[in-house]
Amino acid sequence: xxxSSDLRRATRGDRAALRRVVQRHLPQIRRWALVxxxxxxxAEDVVQEALIRLLRFxxxxxxxxxxxxxxxxxxxxxxxxxLARRARNPVVAEPEPExxxxxxxxxxxxxxxxxxxxxxxxxxxxxPRQREIVDLVDLQGLxxxxxxxxxxxxxxxxxxxxxxxxxxxxxxxxxxADPVALLREA
Amino acid sequence: xxxEDVREQLLEASSDFGDxxxxxxxxxxxxALAAAIRAEEQQLIRAVEEFSMSTALIDAQxxxxxxxxGRLGGAWRxxxxxxxxxxxxxxxxxxxxxxxxxxxxxxxxxxxxxxPVLELRExxxxxxxxxxxxxxxxxxxxxxxxxxxxxxxxxxxASLQALEDQAVAVAKDEGTDPRWVLEAxxxxxxxxxxxxxxxxxxxxxxxxxxxxxxxxxxAIEDRVFVQRSKAAKAxxxxxxxxxxxxxxxxxxxxxxxxxLEGLR
Numbered sequence: 001x002x003x004s005s006d007l008r009r010a011t012r013g014d015r016a017a018l019r020r021v022v023q024r025h026l027p028q029i030r031r032w033a034l035v036x037x038x039x040x041x042x043a044e045d046v047v048q049e050a051l052i053r054l055l056r057f058x059x060x061x062x063x064x065x066x067x068x069x070x071x072x073x074x075x076x077x078x079x080x081x082x083l084a085r086r087a088r089n090p091v092v093a094e095p096e097p098e099x100x101x102x103x104x105x106x107x108x109x110x111x112x113x114x115x116x117x118x119x120x121x122x123x124x125x126x127x128p129r130q131r132e133i134v135d136l137v138d139l140q141g142l143x144x145x146x147x148x149x150x151x152x153x154x155x156x157x158x159x160x161x162x163x164x165x166x167x168x169x170x171x172x173x174x175x176x177a178d179p180v181a182l183l184r185e186a
Numbered sequence: 187x188x189x190e191d192v193r194e195q196l197l198e199a200s201s202d203f204g205d206x207x208x209x210x211x212x213x214x215x216x217x218a219l220a221a222a223i224r225a226e227e228q229q230l231i232r233a234v235e236e237f238s239m240s241t242a243l244i245d246a247q248x249x250x251x252x253x254x255x256g257r258l259g260g261a262w263r264x265x266x267x268x269x270x271x272x273x274x275x276x277x278x279x280x281x282x283x284x285x286x287x288x289x290x291x292x293x294x295x296x297x298x299x300x301x302p303v304l305e306l307r308e309x310x311x312x313x314x315x316x317x318x319x320x321x322x323x324x325x326x327x328x329x330x331x332x333x334x335x336x337x338x339x340x341x342x343x344a345s346l347q348a349l350e351d352q353a354v355a356v357a358k359d360e361g362t363d364p365r366w367v368l369e370a371x372x373x374x375x376x377x378x379x380x381x382x383x384x385x386x387x388x389x390x391x392x393x394x395x396x397x398x399x400x401x402x403x404x405a406i407e408d409r410v411f412v413q414r415s416k417a418a419k420a421x422x423x424x425x426x427x428x429x430x431x432x433x434x435x436x437x438x439x440x441x442x443x444x445x446l447e448g449l450r
Contacts, residue, residue, distance in 0.1 A: 051251035
């Protein structure tokens, strides 16, 4: 089945076609959810909510119009809803259970996992707009002009936000690298 | 260039650090910092990619989505007998309107508004002050809560109805200056958009179960969508009217575009 055929069928209520549409767009849906929330756990809930909304509202999609902007709006609305719901009902995080000392063979994997967590934590401290710009320019490799076009803002605004975001992100990431100590050694 | 300068620039530069290459080549400390930053950024790229590409949960998430949407279908029948959801529908159907937030566009002051326009402004002002009901106090009975919510919704709908009646009266009078007609159209569109917001902001009945809460939320979302669509159409009609009569359509178009973006 072609993508456009699946979309048309999905708007008419064909669940199997909609499932294929979801499969095709899943990486993008997950990425939007992560960029919008900056938190892996919240992003999973947003993906769940986005799927519910997709099932409920796909009949509203006009196949004559581009699908990705429509889908992105749906995911971002799901993210806004989820963040608002969490603000109303804050979840108290359970303390992490004490872990036994890792086996030597697991050290490398755990280091990588910790580094990934730290990187995502730093990403989560940026504003949603900054995350969007960092994602488009630094992670996906768009030029500031291309990102500006996609976000419907000026290239100057993209550059300004990008600099602020990089500064904030690297300041957090560099905490581990202890740049002050490095500089003292210089 | 000092190490301090380089450290500052490392925080902002693109990750190829091209302009700083000369310093980095001769300064192990700054080079180490640059390498650490680059490595961390690579880690972030990998982490985001891994999250995006993960399909581990999709089957479970899809099944859960189908289950919850399926439950919605069954639950709708219960909603039809449900006083508050029905009250929302009834209030809106009676009013025949939706929501927005801004007051009417003011024409040049040199043009004295006729009495119907002054009345329109008063009604627009009154409706703009309508607020969603505050959450009910603890200890309120279910029956009392139903009455409070229903009355608040009916009051909002009545206020909007009064605004609509006056806007139609101004617009239908053939002798009215087009600027006043445009003001009436804009006030009506703003009223529709405001009503959508009122509905969206209304507190949920406190006694709902989790499943009922979800159904109620979806019902409200659907109503808000319909009301915002009406508001977008009304702004579109105001823009067309303005252009036809040589008036400024900018604000009407801007409001319509904002609403349409929210609806996509």
